[in-house]
Amino acid sequence: MKTKRGVQALVLGAALFGEAAHAQSSVQLYGLLDAFVGYKKPLNGQSSVIAGNGGMTAPYFGMRGVEDLGGGTSVIFDLESYFNIQNGTSGRTGFPHDGLFSRNAYVGLSGHYGTVTAGLIPPLLWFSTIQFNPFWNSFVFSPIVLHSYIGVNGQGVFGNAGEWWNSVYYASPAYRGLVGRAMYSFGNEAGHLGQNKWSGQVSYNNGGFATSVVYQQIKFSLNAGDLGTVLPGLTTQSVVNIGMSYDMGFVKLYGQYQHVWDSITTGDVGIDTGQLGFSIPVGVGRILGSDAYSKSSGNSSVYRNTWALSYDYPLSKRTDLYAAFLSDRASRMSTGTTIGGGIRTTF
Template sequence: MTSERDKRTQWLCKAALCAISASTSASVLAQSTVTLYGVLDEGINYTNNVGGHSQVAMASGFPHGSRWGLKGSEDLGGGTKAIFQLENGFDVDNGRAFQGGALFGRQAYMGLTGQRWGSVTLGRQYDSVVDYLAQTTAGGTWGGYMFAHPYDNDNLINTFRVNNTVKYTSPELGGVKFGGMYGLSDDTRFSNNRVFSAGAQYARNGLTLAAAYLQADNPSASSYGAINNGGDQNLPGSRLRIWGAGGTYETGKFQFGVSYARTEVTDPRSSAYVGDITPPSGTLGALRFDNIEANIKYQPARQYWFGAMYAYTRATFDATSGKTHPVYHSVGLMADYIFSKRTDIYVQTVYQHVGGDKTGSVLDAAYVVGAAGVASGQNQVMFRLGLRHFF
């Protein structure tokens, strides 16, 4: 016969075990991680023709934008996590912030993610063209800034990010991943400075295929809309459309890539890189760029690799005086030596030649993205020797 005292003892033991079990479960459920990370990319650039003069300059963040950031997650149970990422871009030359001086100008978002349904995130984020299509280009992967298509017209090197976004990214389904985002205007006119985009990617057995679309209505019209008129501008106009497709194939020590991207700007006014693009007389009603790129990367050993890119761009300059078609040829080469898991040294060069029709605007002069200014003629060459460190 169990005594009353024994019953109380048994009850207390069971209660203690339940409390320990609940505490352990809560600890597992509330498990969270926070990671500090960053990249320092610094180097010396030589440009043969900046307004008719050669230039040597120190510059930060070319293959990789210099940055530091925080990212983390909290396990909410059932395969669902709360996630966040805050990322600041800065200039190693002088310590100033990039992206118009924003504290977290590269990325700033939070959201939820699940293994079965994907993720939904809110904040300042990359668009679908960057998420999916850029990964098939040299500029969007190993080459960076200098390897952009003229004026980064297709935003494949992240000239602008998108504010006020709601973004969905699917889980991988048989090698397929897709997503889309909507950037609110925060304006009483719902479509004034809004952005929406969508994209998809297939990756399996060394083959990657991707496609994406973006539309921005009246971009850079305000400082609080989807595309900020301070630190985020590409080709301001009444409407910007970008779409394209591409692919890469990796076999052995080689990786090959091809891509096509079209950019259409209605009522264009300027470029973030070269300023006013309008003709000296009349008006410019529309501007279009058709970009075709082929690239190759060869890594014969773990310690070093080589890359090459050629891009052909045909522009349509639709002014009141008629349509003209300038043509841009861009050739890029890069070599990288890896000292360690975190540190490497690299050399890059890009040559651009502008041919075809004359527009009477600044677009007739060569300009390699990242140069201090446009050339005095149709050719420009830029070299860079850089050192990069990841942490």
């Protein structure tokens, strides 16, 4: 069940902000909690029994708002914060750079000519990655998310997983299901004017069919000039991702192809990744399955193969239970396994 990220607006208009009556406004408080218990053995790691955080979706809370300026134009903003449900700390497990509002923090305008925002914004590649796999944005059970953002053997997409700092974003109005998007992130450091990150996307969604093509290029990960500290000798990383999904009612199919090209001073490396997945309704719940395979070429030839199965059972429109199994294999590394069950609820 794709979780909803909000509920109806809690407060409307001038009573909250003291605005003039013609400028209607709304503010919305929302969030998600997800906890699971399971067994985890990472690649080349030791096994443990854990009370985990965000088996299907990393917990977060947020506040978004809109102010109608008239003429079809509105001011929009969004502030979202990750937190660890097992101990109450802020941020995601394993992401030391998460700040208070590290999931989203932006303000902008939306109207007849599209939407433009500025701030901390998740990159277009991230949205394509999670949309075209049945496990959505799970850092625990989604094979394609693990391959892309928790890479091993030098594989992976850099540039920070889930958000770009100092960014500007534009999305065109939808035309018969077709939308164009573009994004740029500044290095914000003197002497590094060419140290940038940018991305473009064309997506189409009509009926049960959806597809997306994304291109992304980065010249820094978190701070200008730091790519070489992420992977020695790395100067530029380029990524193209093609995703598709088709809902036939009795089954929804997912597929992705991704090519990563790392420009390294000692020799370029290419990484090809394919992902296939499905979602099958069974009773009121769904069976989810996905398999991702990555192989590197260039200085070294290594592979990774990860597959996962899950059953998701809704208790209500807001709450679901899930049980999942993941198997992870990679070159010259011992097998990884994750088994767990949990509960997820939105507000």
